[in-house]
Amino acid sequence: MDRRKFITTASLVLPLAGALPASALSFARPDKTKPSEENNGPHEQKAKADYTIRIGIGLVEVGPQHIISTVCYNGQFPGPLLRFREGEQTIVDIYNDTDSPEQFHWHGQFIPVSVDGSTEEGTPCIPAHGMRREVFVPKPAGLRFYHTHTVARGDLSAGQYSGQVGPVYIEPKVKPTGYDREEFLMLKEFEPYFMRGGDMSSDFLSGPVIPELKAIQDKREKESPNKTKGYEVGYKVFTINGRQLGHGKPIQVKYGERILFHIVNGSGSEIRSLALPGHTFKIIALDGFTVPNPIEVPILWIGTAERISAIVEMKHPGVWIMGDLADDDRGNGMGTIIQYTGQKGKPQWVKPKPYLWDYTIFGKKNGYVPQPDETIKMIFAKQNAADKGFNRWTINGVAFNMGQMKPMFHLKKGKRYRLQMYNASDDIHPMHLHRHSFEITKIGGKNTSGIMKDVVMLGGFQEMEVDFVADNPGLTLFHCHMQLHMDFGFMALFDYV
Ligand SMILES: [Cu+2]
Numbered sequence: 001m002d003r004r005k006f007i008t009t010a011s012l013v014l015p016l017a018g019a020l021p022a023s024a025l026s027f028a029r030p031d032k033t034k035p036s037e038e039n040n041g042p043h044e045q046k047a048k049a050d051y052t053i054r055i056g057i058g059l060v061e062v063g064p065q066h067i068i069s070t071v072c073y074n075g076q077f078p079g080p081l082l083r084f085r086e087g088e089q090t091i092v093d094i095y096n097d098t099d100s101p102e103q104f105h106w107h108g109q110f111i112p113v114s115v116d117g118s119t120e121e122g123t124p125c126i127p128a129h130g131m132r133r134e135v136f137v138p139k140p141a142g143l144r145f146y147h148t149h150t151v152a153r154g155d156l157s158a159g160q161y162s163g164q165v166g167p168v169y170i171e172p173k174v175k176p177t178g179y180d181r182e183e184f185l186m187l188k189e190f191e192p193y194f195m196r197g198g199d200m201s202s203d204f205l206s207g208p209v210i211p212e213l214k215a216i217q218d219k220r221e222k223e224s225p226n227k228t229k230g231y232e233v234g235y236k237v238f239t240i241n242g243r244q245l246g247h248g249k250p251i252q253v254k255y256g257e258r259i260l261f262h263i264v265n266g267s268g269s270e271i272r273s274l275a276l277p278g279h280t281f282k283i284i285a286l287d288g289f290t291v292p293n294p295i296e297v298p299i300l301w302i303g304t305a306e307r308i309s310a311i312v313e314m315k316h317p318g319v320w321i322m323g324d325l326a327d328d329d330r331g332n333g334m335g336t337i338i339q340y341t342g343q344k345g346k347p348q349w350v351k352p353k354p355y356l357w358d359y360t361i362f363g364k365k366n367g368y369v370p371q372p373d374e375t376i377k378m379i380f381a382k383q384n385a386a387d388k389g390f391n392r393w394t395i396n397g398v399a400f401n402m403g404q405m406k407p408m409f410h411l412k413k414g415k416r417y418r419l420q421m422y423n424a425s426d427d428i429h430p431m432h433l434h435r436h437s438f439e440i441t442k443i444g445g446k447n448t449s450g451i452m453k454d455v456v457m458l459g460g461f462q463e464m465e466v467d468f469v470a471d472n473p474g475l476t477l478f479h480c481h482m483q484l485h486m487d488f489g490f491m492a493l494f495d496y497v
Contacts, residue, residue, distance in 0.1 A: 049093040049133065051082050053104070055126070055148075056097035060163060060190065062237050062333065063247040068190050071098060071148075072163030077242040078186040078266065079146065079166020084138035086170050092134045094126055100158075101125035104134075105149035106168070107305060108288060108454045109435070111136045113474040116435055117149050120405055120493060121475040140437070141172035142288025143262045143307045151402065152268075153487045154388070156192045156233070160483045163188070163242075165266035176284060179260035179311045183251060187274075187302070187334065188242070188266040189235035198232035202428055204273070204301055205459035206356040207444020213461040216381060216424035230384055230391030233269045233484055237333055238324070244333025245323060246347070253314040254341050260284070260311050265302040268483040271428060271457065273325040274300040276338060277350035278316035283362060285309035289437065291362040292450035299325065301357040303430035303457035305481040314340065321349040359440055359456065360448040367449030369441050372418035372467055376409055380458075380480075380490070382425040390488050393480065399489025400479075407495035409478075411470040418467050419478075426460040429480040429490070436476060438466040455481055470496065 058075035073079030105117030152159030323335025442465035479491035
């Protein structure tokens with residue numbers, strides 16, 4: 001079935017879904033609930049979902065006398081931790097109790113378009129007051145997450161400005177070792193507002209600025225008749241696991257305990273940092289993928305939608321603030337308290353020394369990188385306030401058109417591709433590829449190998465290269481993970497030809 005027909009059929013059928021039993025939707029996707037000739041294993045016969053998610057308004061008590069109303073999952077923030085087993089088929093029922101169609105994206109999983117949760121790729125939506133049963137085989141192992149994938153544009157109650165984010169952990173066949181227990185941390189801001197110009201840190205990424213890229217933006221700005229800056233998003237409330245610093249339950253630790261923190265940046269648009277005075281983070285995985293070189297760092301920098309799994313050995317007793325380096329954001333809640341057994345007193349924060357974030361330190365030393373079959377060059381650029389006062393974003397001069405949804409790049413199954421990205425803007429962009437992972441091969445002016453990811457931050461006026469193998473046919477979305485950027489053009493589709 002071609003894509004256009006698929007979408008038409010889906011849109012005719014799905015608005016009725018709320019009135020129909022789940023089994024009536026079976027023709028819309030592979031339904032493993034009824035045994036059939038090809039499909040009669042023990043897992044396929046179970047009709048009960050492993051998880052049920054309800055999308056709807058929930059109340060998030062971020063602090064005393066401060067309760068925020070937002071769309072979230074199962075009425076809570078963050079959404080429930082979903083644990084899957086790598087390679088074992090699962091069933092998830094998703095009910096949409098809101099008045100708008102929704103998309104539920106399984107971020108970082110190698111799954112088909114039918115369940116990926118992206119309108120741009122052709123995933124049918126979950127209709128307002130309807131439901132979808134999703135049956136898929138979770139992979140790869142590690143820390144993933146789920147979030148909405150709708151367009152928000154100027155609506156700050158929609159998309160990832162809402163509370164529609166939750167963690168996923170896909171248990172590996174062989175468990176990692178070297179820690180005593182896990183803690184999941186979801187970093188998320190609430191109460192967004194628009195302002196002109198931004199205040200985000202942009203000087204923490206290592207690597208040189210490329211003058212030619214800066215010249216492109218300078219030239220554009222000079223020639224543009226529009227001298228105003230585009231709208232940016234700010235937030236009033238900052239939380240970890242839905243609680244502002246000081247209002248959540250402290251994380252109680254014992255001396256000598258090794259805690260594996262699984263940290264998800266669930267923000268709609270912010271880059272976060274995290275430090276814990278007197279402690280270091282031994283990073284064992286980035287975006288759920290084990291890193292070749294696990295080493296200790298004093299500060300974490302986590303782009304929008306990035307994940308870090310890091311072990312902290314508790315060997316500095318006290319009551320500490322684990323928090324964001326930005327004083328305003330930490331002051332408005334971005335932090336949590338780490339309390340050693342028997343220790344009392346006011347939680348302490350110590351400003352860490354500046355530290356440049358360099359992905360390559362986690363990579364292989366002198367590793368081998370195969371030559372790609374094809375290199376795809378991309379230039380990212382900004383048109384100031386060009387779309388109703390918002391910045392418009394282009395890839396190779398083209399802003400993604402939601403009406404046409406035309407694939408820009410074409411892939412052949414099994415080939416290895418190199419994306420050579422040039423950022424002709426001063427903003428940092430966390431670049432994300434759906435349904436695949438990629439290997440960083442060059443970043444911040446350095447070659448590297450062995451670091452697998454699905455989101456990576458590209459610094460202002462910097463370049464980077466990532467390689468991926470086209471091994472999951474179907475339309476594949478590539479975009480900047482900032483809601484404000486992707487909604488205003490910063491997306492492209494790959495198709496398999
Ligand atoms: Cu961006």
